[in-house]
Amino acid sequence: GESVGLHLPTLSVQEGDNSIINCAYSNSASDYFIWYKQESGKGPQFIIDIRSNMDKRQGQRVTVLLNKTVKHLSLQIAATQPGDSAVYFCAEYYSGNTGKLIFGQGTTLQVKP
């Protein structure tokens, strides 16, 4: 069945280092892949997305890479800051799935000062 999963439940990085959060997906027909950030006690917040016909997309301090060959998605955060500490979710959207967004289980990013 369809699934979106994350390789590591917790990632701990030093402030200033780069962070890489990984995600595996199973539906090769998904149209969009999205990364969300969820801070404690808050709802998920959109970070960046990438269309399935792209390999890379950059935002402010974040880059998403999509490898369709191995069905792998990653979120790179440059110069990680304490404010980046949160749970990060990947999600996939498939227009043929009546518009449902499927979320992965989340990776906790801990930034050490």
Place this chain on the structure above:
Amino acid sequence: DAGITQSPRYKITETGRQVTLMCHQTWSHSYMFWYRQDLGHGLRLIYYSAAADITDKGEVPDGYVVSRSKTENFPLTLESATRSQTSVYFCASSDTARGHGYTFGSGTRLTVV
């Protein structure tokens, strides 16, 4: 204030009782969604709505009822609450079904005792 608001923020109810979680958005977004978030399961879609008077089931709709008589409101009712429905519930709205347009509320933490 503009945005998406959920109420109540916290709720404790007894098994078998009916409880309604409220969601209100001020953008006139067409799409609204209800998710539940549990440890080990990430975010799972309960119900969604593409417009007023149009609703559809998500991944885990059993035990829940929704309605959408007005574009801005999308209440979620647990007809007879069970302990397994103890969770954090998030409402989201979007002007598209795609994930990059989702805005989430702050969530309702529901405990069924």
